[in-house]
Amino acid sequence: MQIYKVGGAVRDRLLGLPVTDIDWVVVGATTEEMLTKGFRPVGADFPVFLHPGTGEEYALARTERKSGRGYGGFTFHASPEVTLEEDLIRRDLTINAMAEDGQQNLTDPYHGQRDLENRILRHVSPAFAEDPLRVLRVARFAARYAALGFTVAPETLELMRQLSESGELEALTAERSWKEISRALMEDQPHVFIQTLRDCGALKVLMPEVDALFGVPQPEAHHPEIDSGIHTLSVLEQAAQHQQPLTVRWACLLHDLGKGLTPEEEWPRHIAHEHKGLKLIKAVNERFKAPKDCQDLALLVGQYHTHGHRALELKASTLLELLQSFDVYRRPQRFEEFIVACEMDARGRKGLEQRSYPQADYLRGAAKVAREVAVQPLLEKGFRGPELGEALKRERLKALKTYKDTASA
Incomplete structure (x- = not known):
């Protein structure tokens, strides 16, 4: 029995980044041997065990074969005869297909260390194209490591494009998709995730409502960047820079979907886009079964973000209706998240990233005044x-x- 540290723990150590989760692969062992040593089995799909002391995951070396559609369409084979190299080749990227033993001796059959040094996200083998979830995973890694200069290898992007066109993405479950999307949105540069999906054609399949924003112009006086899709990416970038929670980032991504419905003859104006976009926001929410707090805030921000921008001009009665809509008396945090989403929207415009946003404190003050009225x-x-x-x-x-x-x- 030989035990190796694999995947992200090896990758991040070599990058000089903090190592959080550690995965282990066991070569030359059987399920019975693992149980004898006190390991506890988890999962029904393939032999994974929890260490009796640390609780970390140890998986038997395995191979896999495509047997159906989607992320779950694989047959796994684990046995003592499976080599470390055979286990590593089934992984997605070369930088995730390295292993090291207890003395930190590196096993790197697919040149992951070289790709780390060259800042390249490259698939390990043609089997990459068998798993549609890898399109989302690679886009997420692109977002995570963009600040370090990583880019997706052209040949890997081409495989992602082929996957996007194959119909395989539609086989992904809402739960698996949301897990990758939500993790990607919480990376330091989530806009890179969306851009990468667009580059390979996956955005058009997964979120056609967001993809439709690209190429749609807005009035230059308010939006120097002009393009609605570019604006959406910029708003998401601002949300990440200001370390906003997932609810706000999700709302920022979806806030302007109504602009994709504006007839060309009405461009660059987008009259009532807030109201028109609600059915699209609802559709995206339901497609990925987003958590209720994410769904609710996205709909509220979509409907009321222009109220936020015009806060100083609103009549007192309109202001009260806005506060009532958010139930600020029982849900003050939700209104605060709305305010910051509006501020990210205002800052997500070319050259206006540092603009002041007095509407934020004005709205906070209004909510405080309304809440302080005694019953x-x-x-x-x-x-x-x-x-x-x-x-x-x-x-x-x-x-x-x-x-x-x-x-x-």
Whole structure:
């Protein structure tokens, strides 16, 4: 039995990056031997075990053969006869197909170290094209390592393009797709993930609503970058630079989908794009079964982001309706995420990345004023049920009018 550290742990050590997760491959062992040594089996698909002490994953060396469509369409074969090289060749990228023993002696049959040095993301073998999930994975690695200068090898991009055109991407489950998308959006440069998907034709398959934004012009006075797709990438880039959570990043990606529906004869204006985009945002949310907090914020940002930009001009009654829509009294964090999404939208414009956004503090102040309206005095006046709700609304409107007058004085 020989044990090797493999994959990301080896890659990141060689890059001088922190190593978080460690995966191990066991060569020359049987399931029975692993159980005898106290390892606990996990998963039904192939022999993976948890170490009795550390809880880390140890997998028996295995080969795989394509047997159906999609990510799960593989038959695995694990036995003591499978070599380390045979196990490594089934992996996606050369930089993930290296192993090292306990003395850090490197096994690198597919030149992953050379590709690390040359900053290249390259597939290990033609079998890469058998797994559609690898299109998303490579795009995610492109986003993760873009700051280090990594690019996708042309021949790998071509295989990704072939996969995108094959219909295999449609076989991916919503859960597997969302896992890769959500991880990619939380990388330092998530816009590279979207751009890479577009470069290989996968964006058109997975998110045609986002792909449709590219080439659609906007008024140059408000959008010096002009192109709606480029703007979306810039907004996502700003969200990452400001270390926003997944909910905000997802909303930033989808906020302008309605612009893709504007007839060409109406360009570069996009009247009512906020309302038109809601059905598209809902469709993307459902396609990937995004978590409810991501779904809700994306829809709210899509519908109300122009309200955010015009916050200083809104009538007190419109401001109150906006606050009610977000349920700021019970869900203050959601309104805060809306505010920062609007700010990322305002900054995601060529040359305006450092612009001030006074609307943010103005909206925060409005929410604070509305929340501070006390219920007790109204109860003491005898208001109950629906009448109490109306009275509370009147008091909040009065407070917002005072706030608005004071802010504009």
